[in-house]
Amino acid sequence: MSAVDWPDRLFETLKRADIRQVGYVPDAGHSRLIDRCRADPNIRDVVLTTEEEGVALAAGAWLGGERAALLMQSSGLGNCINMLSLARSCRFPLLMVITMRGEWEEFNPWQVPMGAIVDPVLKLCEAQVYRAQAPDEVAGAAERAVQHVFGDERIAAVILSQQLIGKKVWTK
């Protein structure tokens, strides 16, 4: 697998999982995946003003019998913390795909404080973590996260390391 097509593998995983709603706050690391979702007539792409809206969106989708996914970067996780109580209290399945900032070759030091606490925050919020460091790890991590989330109505996060996304994205 080439380094650049992991977003396509991720998209194919979401399609196989029958994801019908995708909430996102625009993010450079997710740009190709967002484009793929927007172009798919069977996926409703919902651009959000803040990531916590996506936690509630996914809950509503599940109440109505559809599967949703929430795309964000690591800073967005902090915006979600209280709303994650909705998923935890009601056992809503919640699939988050998170691109990392502040952990590798980061030019913006303001990204570091939230990036540094992503793992403990996810643990405290009872989310299972599936991390992909290399392109060929992405699809497998996503498949396992899908199984965890929809197999048992749980929360999981696929963490896409900043190393995977690459430095040059941020210098465009």
Next chain:
Amino acid sequence: MAALLADRGDDLLVVPGLGSTTWDAAAAGPNDRDFYLWGAMGGAAMIGLGLALAQPNKRVAVITGDGEMLMGMGSLATIGIQRPANLAVIVFDNGVYGETGMQPSHTQSGVDLLNVAGACGIGTCLDVRDEAALADLAARLKGLRETLFARVLIEASDPPRVLPERDGAALKQRFRAAIGINP
């Protein structure tokens, strides 16, 4: 609440917001097609959006308070872009935070949620100030054909509470079962 939910029909799904609107919906019900919120402040409208998109052949009414809507005001922008034809967002605006001791909310000082909703692109925005306007809203809700926002001005009061089921997982399963979704 009772006026809006009278003869509601099986195709109306209701998401009442945290606080008085959940107690009021429980008092008017209870109904398995209501997803009562004991938390998730600021999330009612977005739960309604996800539900409306997933169930396009049913009507979805988010019925929440001014404080809950203020916390999720960005979701009006998100809904303004999606505009599902089967979604109504109805805000009971009493200008106070009733659950925490009647402290004034922003709406009491001039913040106008009706104008916010209109500015976010929601085409039909109703200002409900009397019984006739409430009856009009109830009729529009029955024949819902486009995204609708309504602000219902109500008096601040603190009636005895009717509390619905509190187990979130049970509420979720009950709701899904009521609309025919297998576990």
